[in-house]
Each structure stands twice: as structure tokens, then as C-alpha cells.
Amino acid sequence: MQNKIYALILAGGAGTRFWPASRASLPKQLLPLVGSSALISQTAERVLPLVGWERLLVATGKHLMEQTAELLTELLAGNMLVEPAPRNTAPCIGWAAFRVARTDPDGVLIVLPSDHHVQDLEAFGEALAAAVRSAAGGMITTIGIHPTHPETGYGYIEVAEDLTGIEALPALRFVEKPDRERAEAFVEGGRHLWNAGMFIFRARDMVAAIRAHMPALAEGLEAIDRAAAAGEEDAAVERIFPTLPSISIDHGVMDHLEQFAVVPGDFGWSDVGSFQTAWELADKDMAANAAPQGTVLLDARRNLVMDLRKKAPERRVIALVGVEDLVVVETDDALLVVPRARSQDVKEVVAALKARGDGKLV
Secondary structure, X not given: OOOOEEEEEEOOOOOOOOOOOOEOOEOHHHOOOOOOOOHHHXXXXXXXXXXXXXXXXXXXXXXXXXXXXXXXXXXXXXXEEEEOOOOOHHHHHHHHHHHHHHHOOOOEEEEEEOOOEEOOHHHHHHHHHHHHHHHHOOOOEEEEEXXXXXXXXXXXXXXXXXXXXXXXXXXXXXXXXXXXXXXXXXXXXXXXXXXXEEEEEEHHHHHHHHHHHOHHHHHHHHHHHHHHHOOOHHHHHHHHHHHOOOOOHHHHOHHHOOXXXXXXXXXXXXXXXXXXXXXXXXXXXXXXXXXXXXXXXXXXXXXXXXXXXXXXXXOOOOEEEOOEOEEEEEOOOOEEXXXXXXXXXXXXXXXXXXXXOXXXXX
């Protein structure tokens, strides 16, 4: 009998590199940073053909419940795993695995971040299908991305053989974010993939791995499981979840596995990590400007303009004259202007606002 497929979308993060568009109460997965819909909506659309709404789970923080529900209007209320406190990825992935294992231990669970972008949906579907086949056979599997450049901001996955085809390969280990020299060697060597944070496994295999490598987490999740059987899951989560170990699934489980598999992926993946990335992925005019309709652009090149105001009764005209390579973002209460090359430094604005007591702006 074919394994049923489930999906868990991780949607609890709060980025600081997209201020003022992104705030603690409105992180980047809830924003239309690439395309016309929010990143989390795009993530759901990519996996819904495999699971439907019935087997789609979303893990998010309590403060993001309403906004997430407004975007995913067909998500079943019981399928939102609401974390009362942030505890990194191992506890929420474990919670989903234990939950699926209650009724379908052989069910295959696909775990996807909510804030990534995929350009080639057909190639993504092929990689996902290969990962599901691997997981259905009992191997905890991840999808790695063929590196396009020596990126130092990503972790890597090392494989034991050449990266050919799209079927699952034996993986050797996860590698922490490297320095520039090591990243260049990884790309040249042809046996390393970017770690994109996607995990695919049978529910019972992840439950067994957590019990073996994270007994404290397993104990807490088993207590939640017993409470769920008695119809008291919500109260148990409120009490127990904040006490669970705060650790990523990579460090808590994957680093300790004797064997796992990776499917090499090449489908135009991006983690949409900054305004620079958003500009690279956006539709542009002949001068490489990405701007909303109505923007006045005179002798302006390679700029990113976002007008995200909601309360203004009428749109203001944004005009750029004689400037290049800028990011201009306007919201109801803030305006950001920064060179695209310094997009990563936007997080320093958030730090400065916090330091001076303007917490309401972040």
C-alpha cells in the first residue's frame, strides 16, 4: 500500500533583513516579496497537489496565528501547530512527527521552510518525488541545492559520490557555514550541496531518531501525545512546549544519524535572504528596475522599489532620478533607502531602533 504523504510548513521565524516591510508581527513569510502572493502561500501551493489541505500542517508562533490563518484560509484549524514559545526547529518537527505517527506511522512527512522561493516547479516536484521515494523506504532524507557560487551564508551537505541525476544519494555529513576558501573548494570539488532546510521522512523513523538522539525532547513530546489522546493537547502544549530543548533538527538529530540520504536539487531555489535577493528574483524593466506601476524612473537603473503602505487613502508617487542600485521601501510608518550592496545591513537598523527604545517600529 502506498504511503500517505503529509507536509509541515515551518512558519515561525522573524527576519530582520526586510525591515521595514518585515516586523516581529509580520515576518517575511507573510509578505509578497517575490511575486504577487505571500511566500508562505507560494510554499503551500507547491505542496498542496501532494497532500491536500487535510494533510497540510503549519507550525507557527502564537503571535502569528491570525495573519497566517488569513493567508491560508482553507487550512484546517486543527492543523495549525501553535508554538507558545520559540524553540527552534527540532521541537516543532518532532511534534508533527509524533502527531502523524499516532494514526499513520508509515506516513511520509515533508518539512519545508515557509519563506523560500522556487522558480522551476516541475524540477522541484521531481526532486520532492525522489525524496518521498527514499523516505518511504525508511531513509530520513533531505534535499540539497546544487551550489551556483561559493556562498558562505549557507550550511552544506557532503555526499560520497558525484552529484548526478535526481535520485537520493548517500550523504556523509552536514557542514557548518564555511569561510570563503572552504566554500570555493566545496563548489570546485562537486560533492557538496547547499542545505536548504528541507526534510522528508516516515513519521515513525523521525520518532525513533528523536528517541535515540534527543531523549529529553522525546519525553516532552510523548507527554503531549498522551494528553492529545485524552483530548487535552492544547493545555499540554502550553505547559510543556516552552520547556523543550531549543535546538535545530540539524544539530539535534541529523548530525547524529549513522546514515541519511540527500536528493540533489536544481530548481531555481532561493532563501530570499535580503532585498538584494528580492531584486534578483523580481520582474524588471529595460533598465533593470523592479518597481510598482506608477513609479517615476528617470535616468535610474537597477533599483528596487516597494510601496507597502496600507492605510494611505491614495498612493503617493515615488520618483527616482539619476540614481542606481538602491532599495527604496515605504510602509505606513517608515521609509528605508539603502544601497542594494548593503542590503544585509538593514538588520542594523532594527538593532538601532531597539537600542533607542523604538520597539513598536520593529
